[in-house]
Amino acid sequence: xxxxxxxxxxxxxxxxxxxxxxxxxxxxxxxxxxxxxxxxxxxxxxxxxxxxxxxxxxxxxxxxxxxxxxxxxxxxxxxxxxxxxxxxxxxxxxxxxxxxxxxxxxxxxxxxxxxxxxxxxxxxxxxxxxxxxxxxxxxxxxxxxxxxxxxxxxxxxxxxxxxxxxxxxxxxxxxxxxxxxxxxxxxxxxxxxxxxxxxxxxxxxxxxxxxxxxxxxxxxxxxxxxxxxxxxxxxxxxxxxxxxxxxxxxxxxxxxxxxxxxxxxxxxxxxxxxxxxxxxxxxxxxxxxxxxxxxxxxxxxxxxxxxxxxxxxxxxxxxxxxxxxxxxxxxxxxxxxxxxxxxxxxxxxxxxxxxxxxxxxxxxxxxxxxxxxxxxxxxxxxxxxxxxxxxxxxxxxxxxxxxxxxxxxxxxxxxxxxxxxxxxxxxxxxxxxxxxxxxxxxxxxxxxxxxx
Amino acid sequence: xxxxxxxxxxxxxxxxxxxxxxxxxxxxxxxxxxxxxxxxxxxxxxxxxxxxxxxxxxxxxxxxxxxxxxxxxxxxxxxxxxxxxxxxxxxxxxxxxxxxxxxxxxxxxxxxxxxxxxxxxxxxxxxxxxxxxxxxxxxxxxxxxxxxxxxxxxxxxxxxxxxxxxxxxxxxxxxxxxxxxxxxxxxxxxxxxxxxxxxxxxxxxx
Numbered sequence: 001x002x003x004x005x006x007x008x009x010x011x012x013x014x015x016x017x018x019x020x021x022x023x024x025x026x027x028x029x030x031x032x033x034x035x036x037x038x039x040x041x042x043x044x045x046x047x048x049x050x051x052x053x054x055x056x057x058x059x060x061x062x063x064x065x066x067x068x069x070x071x072x073x074x075x076x077x078x079x080x081x082x083x084x085x086x087x088x089x090x091x092x093x094x095x096x097x098x099x100x101x102x103x104x105x106x107x108x109x110x111x112x113x114x115x116x117x118x119x120x121x122x123x124x125x126x127x128x129x130x131x132x133x134x135x136x137x138x139x140x141x142x143x144x145x146x147x148x149x150x151x152x153x154x155x156x157x158x159x160x161x162x163x164x165x166x167x168x169x170x171x172x173x174x175x176x177x178x179x180x181x182x183x184x185x186x187x188x189x190x191x192x193x194x195x196x197x198x199x200x201x202x203x204x205x206x207x208x209x210x211x212x213x214x215x216x217x218x219x220x221x222x223x224x225x226x227x228x229x230x231x232x233x234x235x236x237x238x239x240x241x242x243x244x245x246x247x248x249x250x251x252x253x254x255x256x257x258x259x260x261x262x263x264x265x266x267x268x269x270x271x272x273x274x275x276x277x278x279x280x281x282x283x284x285x286x287x288x289x290x291x292x293x294x295x296x297x298x299x300x301x302x303x304x305x306x307x308x309x310x311x312x313x314x315x316x317x318x319x320x321x322x323x324x325x326x327x328x329x330x331x332x333x334x335x336x337x338x339x340x341x342x343x344x345x346x347x348x349x350x351x352x353x354x355x356x357x358x359x360x361x362x363x364x365x366x367x368x369x370x371x372x373x374x375x376x377x378x379x380x381x382x383x384x385x386x387x388x389x390x391x392x393x394x395x396x397x398x399x400x401x402x403x404x405x406x407x408x409x410x411x412x413x414x415x416x417x418x419x420x421x422x423x424x425x426x427x428x429x430x431x432x433x434x435x436x437x438x439x440x441x442x443x444x445x446x447x448x449x450x451x452x
Numbered sequence: 453x454x455x456x457x458x459x460x461x462x463x464x465x466x467x468x469x470x471x472x473x474x475x476x477x478x479x480x481x482x483x484x485x486x487x488x489x490x491x492x493x494x495x496x497x498x499x500x501x502x503x504x505x506x507x508x509x510x511x512x513x514x515x516x517x518x519x520x521x522x523x524x525x526x527x528x529x530x531x532x533x534x535x536x537x538x539x540x541x542x543x544x545x546x547x548x549x550x551x552x553x554x555x556x557x558x559x560x561x562x563x564x565x566x567x568x569x570x571x572x573x574x575x576x577x578x579x580x581x582x583x584x585x586x587x588x589x590x591x592x593x594x595x596x597x598x599x600x601x602x603x604x605x606x607x608x609x610x611x612x613x614x615x616x617x618x619x620x621x622x623x624x625x626x627x628x629x630x631x632x633x634x635x636x637x638x639x640x641x642x643x644x645x646x647x648x649x650x651x652x653x654x655x656x657x658x
Contacts, residue, residue: 023469026476033479096468098504099461101563105520116563118472118500120493121479122535130528171523171557201521201559201633 004129006035015057017042017075018094019067027061027094033121034128045070049304052079056086059128062111064095064103072111073103074270078304080109081273087142090131092124108205108239134172137165141176150184171200178209187216204234208243220251231260238264242274245281252419254285262290272302279315284420288323295319299335310336310348314355318387321358329359347384350375354387361394368395376403382413386420393428401425402433409441460510464503471496490539497536498574504567505619512626519564519630523557526588526595533569534586537577546580548573552588558595560657564627565597571620572599572653579603583648593636597655605644605651614642624655633658 014036016027024041031039040057042048044066052060062072072093079085093100093114104110112131115124137160144152157177160166166173178193191213197206207230214223227244234240241264248257258281265274275294282290295316299308313336320329333355336344341352353371357364368391375388385404392400405421408414414421425434475496478489511517534550541548569586576584580601587598608614615622621640628638636658643652 022473026473029476029480029483033483096465096472097461098464098507098563101520101522101561102518105522117468118475118496120475120497120536123532126532126535168525168555200523203521 003125004132008132009035009125010037012036012038012058013055014039015042015048015051015060016040016062017044017048017060017066017072018063019044019065020063023063027063030119030121030124031059031061034125044068045075046303048075049078049084052084056089058088059090059092061092061094061124064093064097064100064114070270073107074268076111077109077271077273082304082307087146088135088139090128090135092128092131102236105204107237133165134169137169138172138176145180145183148183150180153180154184171197175206178206182209182212182216185216187213190216202233204230204237204240208237208240211243211247215247215250220247223247224251238268238271238274242277245277249281249284250416252415254281254419257281258285258287258290265294270301272298272307275302276312276315279319283315283319283322284417288319291319292316292323292325292328299332310340310344311351314348314351317355318351321355326359329355346378347381350378350380351384351387354384354391357391358387358394361391364391365395368392368397368400372397372400376400376407379407379411382408382411382417385413386417386424389421389424393424398428398430398433401428401430402437405434406437406441409437410444414441457510457514457516460507464507467503468500471500491543494537494540497570501567501570501574502619505571505623508564508567508623508627509619512623517627517630519561519627521559521561521631524560524562524565525552525557526554526597527552529562529566529569529597530586530588532566533573536570537573541577541584544577545582546577547583549583549585550587551585554588554590554595556590558657559633560595560631561627565655565657568624568627568655569597569599571624572655575620576601576603576651576653579651581650585648591656593658594638595657597657598652600646600648600652601650602648603650605649606642609642609644609651611640611642624653628655628657631657 014031016024016031016039018024018027028039028041040051042051045068062075064072066072066075076091085091091111093104093111094117095114096117098116100114100116104114112135113127115127141153141156144150144156154177157173157180161173174193174197178190178197181190181193191210194206194210194213197203198210207226211223211226214226224244224247227240227247230237230240231244241260245257245261248254248260258278261274261278261281265271265278268274275298279291279294279298282294295312298312299316302308313332317329317332320326320332333352336352341349344352350371353364353367357368385408388404389401392398392404408417408421422434425431475493478493481487482489508517530550530552534548538548573584573586576599580603582602584599584601589596606614611621611625615625625640628640631638638655638657641654641656643654644650646652
């Protein structure tokens, strides 16, 4: 492979992230020896986010250990979560720990490459040359995926597969092909694509990919069996724990879902996406204390700008309402400004009113009466519909509870919340009504299957 | 045992950070004063390789070493090992030839295999007269990585006996064996002869 010349490196803007000044200086020397002219420094996690937001570097050299209980991996995940990294920005993890390869082999969001200290500038340059070439090669694919043009992405893969560079990138193309099929919603083809990859090696991510494809076909038992084994075989693949937890929740096994995500969350304390999933699982399984604690942590400590959404504040309020802690629930709702509520989604607005009705039924009765027709007619998410069903029962409006549950059955989103809704009907001595809704939904499905 | 492993890992980690610092300062001195300190930098790379070897040996002895399998091209591995060792070999008057007909990505633990190859090349550089060749090809469903030289050859080309004499070959044999695929596992073979007439070390990865 021909090395990229110094002129290429002179044009690149480097950002070196390390909490140790001496180590930063070592990485600066490396970057400058490769020909880099513009090298900026960052002393850690928060500072790096600010700098990257301000000016996107071309190359990020980030130490794995950033101090204050933060890691370079967390930073990378945060940057990707908020879409703060440009597609052609190179992120290289730098570490002295050989065991880092265990981490990188397992994570969902891997850096473009990693390098183990000590290394010479030549060696770093060799790795960077490869990543830069790979990024250039895949640029049209990233652009198509970003634009959700999955047909375009698939066309690119088809076109380059047999080129010289395509042969070198053959395996990455196979992985991208499987991912694109999943994104397109072609679960059956995605399953076949992941199975082809698995013939090479039982990579945990490929097994998880197959499980995702099975979920797409509603084959939850098979997906669950795969993920049960993946979390045993790859205990640092936390994305695998999340997927298993999601499958458990879809299957109504809320307790195992909570146990699974709690196990991963206890090892990734500052992963607030996972904390949100933990809160979801805990609330479904009726563990309101864990739900309150997890969402409280999210709302207080997920400090990235714009990270805490209206939905998060509603989730915290919901957790407190279910725990019977109305003062705390009131505080959580109070954390949402009127301006934010105005621009909130229909789901969030409906949940806000439903939660208020749960907290003070008499005060909200008229408001709910005014909104109920719209709620029945609007396609709302499952979580919001559960909020409304709860509120309806609290207000004694059983017709509303039935109408919303019927809509849930029709939307096919009942799976995850089925046991919760059934529990609510049981608590109000309305099991026959629930069974009737279930029966008519089943008949409707059979009817539409026959028609098609 | 985990505590001992943690202490060892943390010690190796700290030492490698310090070695990186030392290497960077040497690189800076080279740039500022127009001098070449390649042998000093090479000594640092070797020290790091030894540290990794000692840690790997401990983990292998305690049966806690695990692989991280990813896809890597043999051509890229050879390119990297040659890059790290070229300056040193030039100084010894040795030519390194890197040659791969196996560019297709293969499932292996990249960093551990890089260490195995670096160690093998460094050993070969001690005995070779003029040439070392590092090559890769596919054979019998395996990826075959071969390091050969034109030196006097192994006194006893038997991996099981030789692995008792040094950390490098012990680690290479054990790490190769940890590579498993479709009920087959990796191995290291030693021979004498070949095109260059000296020692040949072969790493077979399924």
